[in-house]
Amino acid sequence: MSKTIPIGLIGAGYIADWHADALKATPGVRIAAVCDPRESAAQALAQQHGAQVFTTVQKMIEARVCEAVHILTPPNLHEPIATECLSAGLHVLVEKPVAESSDATRRIAEAAQAAGRFFAPGHNFLGLPSYLKLKETMQAGDYGRIHTAEITWALPLAPLRSGPYNLWLLRKPENLLLELGPHLFAFAHDLFGPVTVTHAEAGHPVMLPGDDPRPQSFRILARAGHVNVLFQIAMVESVDDRSVTLRGSSARARLDFASDVLTVERENAADLVMNPLRRQLDLSGQHLKNGLRNAWTQGKSLNTKNPYAQSFRGMDAAIYGAMAQGRQHPSFSADSAVAVMQTIDDAIALLPEEVTQVAAPAVSTRKPQPTAMVIGGTGFIGRALTRRLVDNGYDVRVLSRGKSGPFPDLPNSVETVGVSLYDLDALTEAMQGIEVVFNLARSLEGTWADALIHDVGVATRIGMACEKAGVKRLVYTGTIASYDMSDPTRTITEVTPFPADMTDRNMYARSKAECERQLLKLHKERGLPLVIARPGIVVGPGGPLQHWGIARWHGAGAARIWGPGTNTLPFVLNDDIADGLIAMIDAPVVGESFNLTGEPMLTARDYFDAINERLGARIRVSSGNLTAFYASDAVKYLLKKHALRRKGVVRPSLADWKSRAHFSPFDNAKPKTRLGWQPEADRARFIDRAIGEAGLFGF
Structure with a gap:
């Protein structure tokens, strides 16, 4: 070596x-x-x-x-x-x-x-500094005799409620346990040795497309020597709790492995009055020390040493440090990999049969004859659009990375094909027989050079494929985020131009605007039959609770609104977007663009109030100072560019941050007049669809 x-x-x-x-x-x-x-x-x-x-x-x-x-x-x-x-x-x-x-x-x-x-499993959290301290202290006997351990993974898993549904993770119910279980079982094996599972159950089922249920929680009981172990996994909306708690005869230790924080609660010899005070002061001091240490570490490293990053560094240091000595680290050995996977198999075997069953897809009685294609059909808008097209009598070809999609109940009308968006010939071939193409694909890139390849380049290539295949209409989905929405006195319509200089806009807004520019160039120079749709803040069934068009989210329980949150936002229902896109198929609107924003109804604060009233969940909401956001972003920009010497860093602007608040109102008269579009106008029905039927919390 x-x-x-x-x-x-x-x-x-x-x-x-x-x-x-x-x-x-x-x-x-x-x-x-x-x-x-x-x-x-x-x-x-x-x-x-x-x-x-x-x-x-x-x-x-x-x-x-x-x-x-x-x-x-x-x-x-x-x-x-x-x-x-x-x-x-x-x-x-x-x-x-x-x-x-x-x-x-x-x-x-x-x-x-x-x-x-050597064969090593990637159980990265075993390399976390605070975990190593927990293990060392336990083995030294400082916690006394351990009798109980609780190992918890409580973190929302958005794909269960809003997709994409064609991930390996969601193919079978047990895949959820295979994905998350290794973190938990690796801790138990590394701390206590062999684990014997005695009970396993699942709960909080959610229905995937095709009436195919998936559990959103697991509870597993086990023994490891004389230690009783409880494993808990919760994937509904919850306060993040990824922790290992050890209860011993001398202390209770709790490791928050998501935050790299270890606290130990011990008895003390003070009298009955001072005893509880000293205990709480001790815990407070530990939390303060941990908080200051982590803030210093992340600040000094410019957030390159956050807990997750440190876990990978610790894992690699252990594996390759041992390898340099010609040996394998026991925590990352083949034996430990086998032991962890055997425990997961044992837990799956104890789950009730109805939990692990997968709904059989509907039986196809005819082969679809697609005339409509949806690129990005497995996403939030794409799923609604595909189903709406089927309702309107179309057979649909969905382009996806894989060969399966979230339409197992529609085998007669929907076919899913895996085609590279970087292969012009393959795209052209996939468009044979297709009359209308909806391009909803998006790529979030870190640099402008990457965006030109993976977003702008892909959108242009799809347009060229449409030309070669003789497609009658291409509907491209841009975004209202490309507008300058910082001026509350200016009403935005389709004739409102994008900013002349987009270099200081966020990458998503800038990239989408450039996609439109390139496609319009193909339309003007070569006759590409193009129509552009720009959706507003899209909500509805299957959508995410934590929509970043509304606020900066800190889990499901807290959000900081972009600005004061008192201006009306351009919300729109997902089903209404699908209707608007379908209306663009035959309308005489080639070369035109449409802002698909719903009727003005809710401010950001109205939205959060409606969640509380409709679902009984109060989210902690605060206003965000956009100037402060901009100043913080400017400091990060300088550090990334000059300290970390990263290339392609986007220069921030105050107008870009104000645009996130959607201060400028929208006029949706054009799509209503030219397309006959009728977005939901009743506030109560809108809230029912946007919040009541959206399954926002996973229950």
């Missing part, structure tokens, strides 16, 4: 950034390769670390540029990729869950043993 271990990252999705940043801070390793079938995604990550790009695992192996790999793909791909890499002589770290079963995990472990290579 070389002195510096070259690492390959297989998978360039969200989690890859966390692994890459941790490896960059880990002594004795370097990122040598990034492998992903999406070459553009691999290239974007590889450029940050001076790594080579590969689109297949085989090519990366053949290049012999790595000694170890981190496997960061969807879990159903972990086993074949891990065994392939091990057989090729590479060490592997596999992101959790390491496989879909304990048997598959054993096969990976056997492959590692046969190859004489």
Whole structure:
């Protein structure tokens, strides 16, 4: 093994950034390769670390540029990729869950043993500094004899209520436990050794499309030696509680592993009057010390050492520190991976049969003959649009990353196809027989260069494919966020121009505006049959509670409104957006744009009051000083640009922050006149759909 271990990252999705940043801070390793079938995604990550790009695992192996790999793909791909890499002589770290079963995990472990290579599970929270302190202190006996442990994961899981529904995570009920369980069971195994599950139950079911229920909570009882262990998972809207609580004869220790905070409650020898005061003062002091330490750490590192980031750094330091000595760290060993997955299998086996059943999709009696295509059809608006199209007699082709979508009950009318949005020929082929294309795709990028590739470039390519395929109409979904909405005295209509200089606007607003500009250029120069829709703040069934067009959210229980929250917001129901988009199919409006904003009804504060009145949930709401937001953003901009030397950082502007408050009112007369659009005008019915039927809290 070389002195510096070259690492390959297989998978360039969200989690890859966390692994890459941790490896960059880990002594004795370097990122040598990034492998992903999406070459553009691999290239974007590889450029940050001076790594080579590969689109297949085989090519990366053949290049012999790595000694170890981190496997960061969807879990159903972990086993074949891990065994392939091990057989090729590479060490592997596999992101959790390491496989879909304990048997598959054993096969990976056997492959590692046969190859004489290391196999480590990606149980990152075992590397958190406060967890290591908890473990060390417990093993030293400072908490006395441990009799009970409670290990909790209470954090909302938005895809259960608002999609996307084609994720591996939602394919089967047990996948939820496979995804979240490793964090909890890894703690128990690492602290106490072998775990025996005695009871498992699930609750709070939510219905996915096609009447397919998924549990939103699990409660599992187990024993580990003389310790009784309770595992709790809650995915409904809740205050974040990701914790390990140990009850011993001498102390009660609680680790908040989401915040890297460890507090210990002990008895003291004071008299009956001072005893409770001293106990609370001691706890208060611990919280203050932890808070100051974490604030200092994150501030000094410019938030590159937040608890989640530190957990990955601690994991990598442990794994590669041991590897440099020719051994495997016991907390991240093949044996620990197998033990954790076996416990999850045991828990799944004890769940009632009705919990693990998956609803069979409706039986197809005919093959769909699509004339409408929805790109982004698995998203919030796309799902409503697709179902509305079917209601209106259309067969629909939905373009998705995968080959399954949230329409198992519509096999006669909807087909889902996986086509790369970067392949012009494949897009053109997929549009054969299609008369109208709805492009609802969006890409949130960190730099303008990335946005030009992954958002503007994709939108333009879709437009070109429509031309080549002879599509009769392309409906592109932009956003009202591209407007300057900072002036409350100016009413915005479709003739209101976007700002001439968009360089100081947020990336989403700027990118969407550029997409429109490029598509309009194709319309004017080459006759692209284009219509542009700009939805307002979209709410309704299947939508998220934490809509960032309304406020900055801090979990489900607190929100800071953009501005005072007393101006009327451009809310609109999802179903009304679908109706407006469908009306654009045949109306003589080619080359025109439409702002789809509903009738003026609610301010931000009205919205939160309606949630309380309709659902009985009071959210803690405060006004946000937009000038203060801007000043904070300006400081971050300077630090990112000059201290961290990041490229492509967006220069903030006060107008951009004021636009988030939607101060400017909208006039929706044009879509009502030209399209015959009729958004919901009754306030009570609007609140019923936007809040009462939206399933905002998961109950």
